[in-house]
Amino acid sequence: MGATKTDHFAESQNELAVLAKALGHPARIAIIEYLLKVDACICGDIVNELPLSQPTVSQHLKELKNAGVIKGNIEGNSICYCINEPGLEKIKGFFEHITNHLEKKRNNCC
Amino acid sequence: MGATKTDHFAESQNELAVLAKALGHPARIAIIEYLLKVDACICGDIVNELPLSQPTVSQHLKELKNAGVIKGNIEGNSICYCINEPGLEKIKGFFEHITNHLEKKRNNCC
DNA sequence: TATTTATATTGCAATATTACGATATTTAAT
DNA sequence: ATTAAATATCGTAATATTGCAATATAAATA
Numbered sequence: 001m002g003a004t005k006t007d008h009f010a011e012s013q014n015e016l017a018v019l020a021k022a023l024g025h026p027a028r029i030a031i032i033e034y035l036l037k038v039d040a041c042i043c044g045d046i047v048n049e050l051p052l053s054q055p056t057v058s059q060h061l062k063e064l065k066n067a068g069v070i071k072g073n074i075e076g077n078s079i080c081y082c083i084n085e086p087g088l089e090k091i092k093g094f095f096e097h098i099t100n101h102l103e104k105k106r107n108n109c110c
Numbered sequence: 111m112g113a114t115k116t117d118h119f120a121e122s123q124n125e126l127a128v129l130a131k132a133l134g135h136p137a138r139i140a141i142i143e144y145l146l147k148v149d150a151c152i153c154g155d156i157v158n159e160l161p162l163s164q165p166t167v168s169q170h171l172k173e174l175k176n177a178g179v180i181k182g183n184i185e186g187n188s189i190c191y192c193i194n195e196p197g198l199e200k201i202k203g204f205f206e207h208i209t210n211h212l213e214k215k216r217n218n219c220c
Numbered sequence: 221t222a223t224t225t226a227t228a229t230t231g232c233a234a235t236a237t238t239a240c241g242a243t244a245t246t247t248a249a250t
Numbered sequence: 251a252t253t254a255a256a257t258a259t260c261g262t263a264a265t266a267t268t269g270c271a272a273t274a275t276a277a278a279t280a
Contacts, residue, residue: 003264029127033123055272092208
């Protein structure tokens with residue numbers, strides 16, 4: 001025990017969970033917000049923006065990339081990380097689906 | 111080490127991370143989807159819908175509730191769990207913010 | 221080529237999560 | 251009052267995550 005029973009769930013459920021999980025850490029939220037703020041790729045200065053060590057930041061970037069939230073290219077001496085739109089569209093769609101549904105058929109038992 | 115450095119991040123970043131983290135498990139995605147599908151509160155049959163034991167499901171429900179994704183009332187012999195709209199609006203707003211921003215100023219370096 | 225700069229990887233300790241059996245709690249029904 | 255039901259909590263094992271120091275890698279520059 002201890003490991004998530006991934007194979008007992010639908011593919012789409014696992015996909016959404018992976019995306020959500022990737023965003024389930026304040027440092028990774030901060031990275032995304034910083035990407036938006038500077039309105040460009042991360043090229044070098046992300047470590048100074050976060051209250052974490054360089055290896056830790058690198059690890060968080062890796063997780064965001066693995067989950068499909070950001071994408072990265074090698075850019076000379078540094079790495080260029082950007083938001084990966086398809087990944088974010090997928091999770092945004094999930095929440096839109098939920099809230100649209102709630103607006104249509106408001107159940108009020110709670 | 112090992113624990114998230116919550117106090118080094120902004121309150122809003124921690125809030126969003128908590129919400130996203132709560133959805134970062136396929137069982138909890140499945141619970142939300144089931145709540146939408148039946149279009150009512152969960153009253154008893156959620157355990158049969160999931161490939162997990164009753165204590166595990168109970169634990170997942172608790173986490174969703176703590177994070178503010180669902181809310182629950184005692185309803186006689188069972189518990190009535192519903193989607194908690196404010197929580198979902200908050201995280202939906204985050205993703206809308208991101209995708210709106212991306213549409214406006216599309217950076218194309220990656 | 222040596223050095224600097226930027227990022228990644230390794231290894232490890234601390235902590236958190238996941239899952240479930242056993243048990244407790246709480247309410248409804250007998 | 252007992253029993254049945256539904257859900258929660260406890261205890262615990264297995265696994266995952268978080269964070270960083272040390273080290274590796276790779277490219278730019280002196």
